[in-house]
Amino acid sequence: MTSADTPPAVTVSVTVNGRLIRRPVPPRRTLADFLRDELGLTGTHLGCEHGVCGACSVFIDGRSARACLTLAVQVDGLRVDTVEGLDQFEEAARLRRAFSERGGLQCGFCTPGFLVTALELLRDPDAEKPLTADTVREALSGNICRCTGYQGIVAAVLDAAAPPDSADS
């Protein structure tokens, strides 16, 4: 395709991890590639690129979504939060600590997606509390881990939901 045939870029304004970004993007650019290749936010990982593995999960206006199944032009005017921006949520630090303590990761490829999905569950006012292993497994069913397995991940999310040392938190 010659450059004359290339569809025009679309200017997008999006708040990523609290920072307002404004730049033209080709319509075909996925949000995942926009975050990684244009903004250098490589914490969002790309596995399957068709919505199965969950590694590219990010928050769009506070709800988890597949960045590979979202076009950058679709988030114009919206708020995107990636794994790099999770510290704005008070649960993030203890969730990461629990993943470390429980061995909830090995190679780490899937971890950003798990953190985003788990954080949404921890913060979901509609989720039945206290969380059980079954509800955690169902909520995380869209994130695939191919090395360490799910036992440690589920245990970590349950720990973060009800920290053993601080029952009042």
Place this chain on the structure above:
Amino acid sequence: MKPAEFTYHRPESVAEALALLAENPDAKLLAGGQSLLTLMNLRLARPSAVIDIGRLTELGRIFDDTGDLVLGALVTHRMVEMDPLIAARAPLMSDAARYIGHVGIRNRGTLGGSVAHADPAAEMPLATLVLDATFHVDSASTGRRQVAADDMFVSFYTNALAPDEMITWVSVPAIRPDQGWGFVEYAHQHGDYGLAGAGCLLTLRPDGTVGALRAAVLSVADRPLLFVGDDAVGQTPSERLWQDLGEDWARRTEPAADDADYARRLCSAALTEAMTDAARRAHAYRGEPDDLS
């Protein structure tokens, strides 16, 4: 992979979207993108233009002031799953929505998008079929028409819409106190494509016999397959009745699966379970009509 190049349009009104659709016969409508962008990433779809209707927030609303439940085409699966009004008026839809992909998919994917995509394994086509929903469809050239769920699903990924038509609203008859519903889906893992699944809406007469019965199955044909249990009308609900109907209906399916007999057994079990659940709930409602309020 990444999508091929396309021209991007983001209309700000339904009328503008319809005009764009009429001008671009090769365009695809983009709602939540959870099916379309998968196909585009895999280059199974290469539309020359994409019309992003995701900002038509008017189509994200939910009404029940006509007796029917009226849902905008952009109501997300997560809204269907969590909305208390939908849970009260169309609990089969809330139940079925929980099986659509995963939370991140349900946050973006829409009712109208799933219906238009017409995947034979999808939950919302099945639910709208069982509930005898009506789709309100608009076009710049022919105006508005209604399409019954019975007529919408033609074959694999093929709906009954003309190229310039767009689903805008979905009317779902609200559940009544003499009705019960059931939905089951079997998959290797929650959120995977169902190997088989079934939904059922059962109406009981005042004497407790079957007044009407609609059931449908997913994943065992080129479209969600509806069964209307006219033979069951007047019969007394029993486990045996559901089993016989489930086996009979499953025998009539032509699953594309490698092991068609296995798929039929799953289909039979899913139908039986959905009808059993529907009967239990219909009886419970009859005992406690206040449950519906």
